Amino acid sequence: MNSSLIDPARKLPVRRIALVAVAAAAWIALYNLIQPLANWLAYSALGLQSGSRLGESVAFFLYDVPKILLLLSGMIFLISILRTFFSPERTRALLGGKRQGIGNVLAAMLGIVTPFCSCSAVPLFIGFVESGIPLGVTFSFLIAAPTINEVAVVMLLGLFGWKVAGLYIASGLVIAIVAGLVIGRLNMERHVEDFVWQMQVAGAVEGEKLTWSDRIQRAWDSVKEIVAKVWIYVVVGIAVGAGIHGYVPESALAGIMGKQAWWSVPAAVLLGIPLYSNAAGVIPIVSALMEKGASLGTVLAFMMAVVGLSLPETIILRRVLKPRLIAVFIGTVALAIILTGYLFNLVL
Amino acid sequence: MLNIKVLGSGCANCKRLEATTRKVVTDLGLEAEVEKVTEMSEIMKWPILSTPGLVVNGKLVSTGRIPSEKEIAAWLTA
Numbered sequence: 001m002n003s004s005l006i007d008p009a010r011k012l013p014v015r016r017i018a019l020v021a022v023a024a025a026a027w028i029a030l031y032n033l034i035q036p037l038a039n040w041l042a043y044s045a046l047g048l049q050s051g052s053r054l055g056e057s058v059a060f061f062l063y064d065v066p067k068i069l070l071l072l073s074g075m076i077f078l079i080s081i082l083r084t085f086f087s088p089e090r091t092r093a094l095l096g097g098k099r100q101g102i103g104n105v106l107a108a109m110l111g112i113v114t115p116f117c118s119c120s121a122v123p124l125f126i127g128f129v130e131s132g133i134p135l136g137v138t139f140s141f142l143i144a145a146p147t148i149n150e151v152a153v154v155m156l157l158g159l160f161g162w163k164v165a166g167l168y169i170a171s172g173l174v175i176a177i178v179a180g181l182v183i184g185r186l187n188m189e190r191h192v193e194d195f196v197w198q199m200q201v202a203g204a205v206e207g208e209k210l211t212w213s214d215r216i217q218r219a220w221d222s223v224k225e226i227v228a229k230v231w232i233y234v235v236v237g238i239a240v241g242a243g244i245h246g247y248v249p250e251s252a253l254a255g256i257m258g259k260q261a262w263w264s265v266p267a268a269v270l271l272g273i274p275l276y277s278n279a280a281g282v283i284p285i286v287s288a289l290m291e292k293g294a295s296l297g298t299v300l301a302f303m304m305a306v307v308g309l310s311l312p313e314t315i316i317l318r319r320v321l322k323p324r325l326i327a328v329f330i331g332t333v334a335l336a337i338i339l340t341g342y343l344f345n346l347v348l
Numbered sequence: 349m350l351n352i353k354v355l356g357s358g359c360a361n362c363k364r365l366e367a368t369t370r371k372v373v374t375d376l377g378l379e380a381e382v383e384k385v386t387e388m389s390e391i392m393k394w395p396i397l398s399t400p401g402l403v404v405n406g407k408l409v410s411t412g413r414i415p416s417e418k419e420i421a422a423w424l425t426a
Contacts, residue, residue, distance in 0.1 A: 023426065087397075088397035117414075118417060119359030120359075120397070122388060122396060123392060123399055199389060218413070221416075
């Protein structure tokens with residue numbers, strides 16, 4: 001029986017890779033069709049006046065929704081493929097035995113590529129500190145992972161361009177590193193709930209062996225999962241953004257969200273912390289606000305507060321952190337975000 | 349009889365994993381007991397860093413994701 005010797009996992013990828021190639025070609029074709037199609041729909045099919053408020057809003061909406069959804073699908077597929085090479089277990093092994101400083105930098109960077117869901121923040125926290133990773137290094141990871149998430153980065157890329165997306169990633173990294181270093185310096189170990197230190201944590205699990213076929217399958221699964229979860233926020237967020245785009249007069253917001261208003265950055269952060277939303281709903285709205293005179297620093301600070309410092313995640317973390325450490329965590333990150341906002345308003 | 353445990357503190361993914369597992373058990377007509385473990389100190393007895401986790405007869409087979417029905421079926425009939 002010769003045929004049984006052929007490993008099916010080795011035979012499969014040819015078809016899968018062909019499928020991915022076809023999907024990529026269709027993606028590019030569709031992406032280039034969106035603009036003419038949106039214009040045709042808004043101005044010819046619906047008969048709206050080009051340059052009118054309603055026309056501008058509708059064309060904006062019809063263009064941005066498919067564009068962002070396509071971008072999300074394509075980019076999340078690529079990011080998810082990359083992420084199949086990482087896991088929380090591997091990240092923990094990489095961080096083990098690292099000192100403060102270099103450990104914080106590594107933890108923040110791994111926070112970007114390690115698959116992470118804030119619902120797993122507690123087991124991850126326990127697993128990290130129990131294996132001897134310093135508290136500050138663990139926090140660098142826990143700050144970077146939700147802040148620099150794939151949806152936020154892709155939406156920024158689609159609505160603001162690569163410069164702002166890059167700026168967001170860089171400042172998210174710096175905030176995670178600095179806040180982690182500060183928390184580490186404060187020696188807050190006794191403000192971790194006592195049961196965490198007493199817990200007997202089981203040894204490491206062996207890593208999975210994934211074939212390319214598995215990686216493609218998993219990436220496709222996460223595209224379906226994420227798009228199913230965020231599409232409604234994208235649509236609503238862009239609808240609100242489109243309304244602002246068409247109806248709010250130019251520079252209406254310069255006075256309250258512009259560079260001159262010094263209090264706008266802390267106000268944006270304070271407003272952003274309790275707001276529970278995801279990047280998908282917030283980014284289209286802030287992008288429209290910026291068009292009307294809000295400054296980039298204020299807008300980025302608001303976004304980071306919404307995405308990185310969410311109330312639900314804080315409540316989850318309360319199970320392992322005593323109130324004072326929770327307060328220090330929120331305070332440090334909020335302060336770091338505010339300073340970043342001022343810095344951008346100053347230099348850009 | 350199989351003993352299956354779903355490890356997770358009650359997030360949406362944990363509930364989905366439990367539902368999928370129960371479906372596979374019913375579809376295959378297996379005799380199995382499906383337990384939900386939500387207590388963190390119990391969950392951490394397995395080498396787990398991200399939930400949900402799936403334990404079949406005392407062995408952790410999956411963490412941090414929702415495996416497909418096919419994968420779950422393979423673990424349950426192994």
